[in-house]
Amino acid sequence: MEASKHEGAYRSGNYRNLLLDYGYDEEDIAIRVEQTWQLLFGDNEATRIYYPVGDDMGYMLDTGNDDVRTEGMSYGMMMAVQLDHKEIFDRLWRWTYKHMFMSSGANAGYFAWSCNKDGTKRAHGPAPDGEEYFALALFFASNRWGDGPSPMDYSVKARELLHACVHKGEDGIGHPMWNPHNKLIKFIPNCEYTDPSYHLPHFYELFSLWAYEEDRTFWKDAATASRNYLQVACHPETGLAPEYAFYDGTPNDERGYGHFFSDSYRVAANVGLDAEWFGSSNWMRQQTDRIQAFFADKHADDYRRYKISGEPFEEKSLHPIGLVATNAMASLASSEGPYARANVELFWNTPLRTGNRRYYDNCLYMFTLLALSGRYRMWFA
Known part of the structure; x- marks a missing residue:
């Protein structure tokens, strides 16, 4: 990776509360985290996804x-x-x-x-x-x-x-x-x-720290391989990634999954958390700016399936709130980027999803809230 602008919590030991940095009140943030946990794991039938x-x-x-x-x-x-x-x-x-x-x-x-x-x-x-x-x-x-x-x-x-x-x-x-050869999942x-x-x-x-000793080199190599892979799988202009892709990064559309749709949303969030934990690279910042720019003129109610080059399909997004969340989590990789604050504001002002499609959206919502509030952490013994 290139030299990092943001050092990352692994080296610094500090987890940014980006919501606080952007001016949100710490008490309000803490309340939102607790309320969201209760809505997902408590007994509110409209939002719960956990069942004892x-x-x-x-x-x-x-x-x-x-x-x-x-x-x-x-x-x-x-x-x-x-x-x-x-x-x-x-x-x-x-x-x-x-x-x-x-x-x-x-x-x-x-x-x-x-x-x-x-x-x-x-x-x-x-x-x-x-x-x-x-x-x-x-x-x-x-x-x-x-x-x-x-x-x-x-x-x-x-x-x-x-x-x-x-x-x-x-x-x-x-x-x-x-x-085993290219170390890609x-x-x-x-x-x-x-x-x-x-x-x-x-x-x-x-994993390279805690797996069986004989497996640790593999995981270290896998981290490098995946960071390199994402740079070829994400479109160089839109930042969109396909759901399925070949090992060279080209979309695999053999089953109709070579486009930007539900699975793909997580890429932005993953880049954001990688930046928060291990430092942001130039590519991470550019990637975040690209995907946030792509959605800057689009309303969540009209999110769709897209070719990774950006052309929309008629099919609407199944999980628009999840996409709002992951694009906000990406701001961790480019917190001073031109669209970072706007994506976080949109997320903050978006409630949890209700209805039968709520599970995936609200999982991504909770992870984003944890990450943006500095509560998605690496735990060491």
């Missing part, structure tokens, strides 16, 4: 698809560890480990990406974005709260999971989640293309 089960378990519901996904479970665990809600973290992890973990077959060691609310599996394959969030949330839990008896031996489970992600298939059974293990929004180099930097 029995005495010691719970799940995150994808309200648009009426299922439980590794994406949502791992997101919920990350939110819980960031805000020190150990009981809810453990409830989510117990449900995940009981119902989603696969102990046999080609995908042994991974988690089934979709289950019914009663825990029965709807699929027997994994989605790598869930695995990477599980691993880091577990490491953070270990560092904040300490390991306990299985399955609460958080760091052990994280290391085992990452080892499977890298080494699966070496015995001829199954496939790894990262291509796959969309699913048994394919050879990727999803740009899965690329989390800031996570891999931490």
Whole structure:
């Protein structure tokens, strides 16, 4: 990476509260964080996405698809560890480990990406974005709260999971989640293309510290590979990234996912958090300015699916509030950029989503609120 303008919290130990820097009141920020947590994890039926089960378990519901996904479970665990809600973290992890973990077959060691609310599996394959969030949330839990008896031996489970992600298939059974040659994450293990929004180099930097020692070089290389990859996957003028892409960064439209749509929104947020944790590069600032400029003259009610070159489709965005949130989170990479404050203001003035599509939008909303308020942190022992 180029020399950083913003040093990053990993080196400085300081997490910016960009909302405070932009003039919002600290008490109002704290209230918003707590209210948002309660709206997602409490009993408000219009906004909740967390549902307790029995005495010691719970799940995150994808309200648009009426299922439980590794994406949502791992997101919920990350939110819980960031805000020190150990009981809810453990409830989510117990449900995940009981119902989603696969102990046999080609995908042994991974988690089934979709289950019914009663825990029965709807699929027997994994989605790598869930695995990477599980691993880091577990490491953070270990560092904040300490390991306990299985399955609460958080760091052990994280290391085992990452080892499977890298080494699966070496015995001829199954496939790894990262291509062993180019170190890029796959969309699913048994394919050879990727999803740009899965690329989390800031996570891999931490995996390189805490994974099994023999795997640490791989994760350090993966961080570099993903940062380089995003520079070729994001359009050089619009900043838009496709949902699926080949390893050279070109859109993979074989199944109609080679355009900017729901998955793609997360790229901007990921760049923002990488900048906050490990420092912003020239490209990160330019990328943020590009995508924020692209949406500067568009209203959230009219967000659409776009070609990455910017041409709109008739199809409207399924998750406009999620897109508002991720574009605001990107401001962490270019906090003095021409559109940064406007995106944060739009986010601050946008409420949580209600209705059956609320799950994805509100997950992205919560992560953005954590990041912009300096509460999305790396937890060290």
